[in-house]
Amino acid sequence: GTWGASTTWDFGSPCNTPSCPVGDVTLTVAGYGYDIRYASNYEPGTITNQDPNGLGFTSRNETTNAPHHAFDNSGGTVYGTNRGATNEVVLLDFGSAKINLTSIQTGWSESDTDVMVFRWTKDDAPTLTSTAGPGGLLTDGWKLVSAKDLDGTNNTFANDGTNRTFDLSTGSGYVAADSADKLSSWWLVSSYFSGAGNGLSGVSLTGTGLGDTTKDYFKLLSFTGKKFTPDTPPP
Numbered sequence: 001g002t003w004g005a006s007t008t009w010d011f012g013s014p015c016n017t018p019s020c021p022v023g024d025v026t027l028t029v030a031g032y033g034y035d036i037r038y039a040s041n042y043e044p045g046t047i048t049n050q051d052p053n054g055l056g057f058t059s060r061n062e063t064t065n066a067p068h069h070a071f072d073n074s075g076g077t078v079y080g081t082n083r084g085a086t087n088e089v090v091l092l093d094f095g096s097a098k099i100n101l102t103s104i105q106t107g108w109s110e111s112d113t114d115v116m117v118f119r120w121t122k123d124d125a126p127t128l129t130s131t132a133g134p135g136g137l138l139t140d141g142w143k144l145v146s147a148k149d150l151d152g153t154n155n156t157f158a159n160d161g162t163n164r165t166f167d168l169s170t171g172s173g174y175v176a177a178d179s180a181d182k183l184s185s186w187w188l189v190s191s192y193f194s195g196a197g198n199g200l201s202g203v204s205l206t207g208t209g210l211g212d213t214t215k216d217y218f219k220l221l222s223f224t225g226k227k228f229t230p231d232t233p234p235p
């Protein structure tokens with residue numbers, strides 16, 4: 001097949017809604033949170049555009065005050081009733097297009113920024129409201145593609161392009177769990193949770209800076225991917 005040129009879906013300006021068309025492909029984003037206090041599966045929440053910092057998110061009963069209006073994993077019974085879910089994710093839906101997601105960029109972060117990216121491996125569309133939390137992602141059909149600690153140099157959490165950009169196939173500090181050039185119409189970007197990498201296809205997260213001892217907060221500014229276009233069959 002033939003890969004199209006890389007295209008970036010930018011959620012600052014000019015694309016300021018959760019539905020962002022680029023060429024003949026429209027990316028639609030939706031946010032979900034998992035909180036065992038209220039439901040056994042993921043629940044939809046509210047995506048917000050916080051230009052120029054990117055997309056934010058609030059889950060059920062979560063305060064909209066900073067930093068909790070970002071994607072985070074600081075909720076649950078331990079952290080208070082107004083901090084939302086223990087795992088918040090953004091679902092990237094490219095419709096019928098087959099996409100190789102190549103990079104993401106966060107627009108803002110605080111405290112910690114450990115990010116995980118998953119690819120949907122089945123033909124039917126995923127239904128997160130039927131997925132029993134982070135532990136159910138891998139069994140339902142999601143596959144960990146890669147993960148990275150985006151905290152910045154010496155944990156300064158600098159909001160610069162170098163430290164905020166996550167190339168899913170190259171660069172230092174990332175963990176690769178899936179081979180390159182994989183296709184899907186649905187991708188998932190998640191706040192970090194333990195257990196997704198260790199023991200999965202020989203992947204180890206040891207020594208990478210990834211962990212859940214410090215809670216993660218980040219907003220998502222852009223995604224870059226390539227559309228797969230099949231070659232024209234010969235006559």
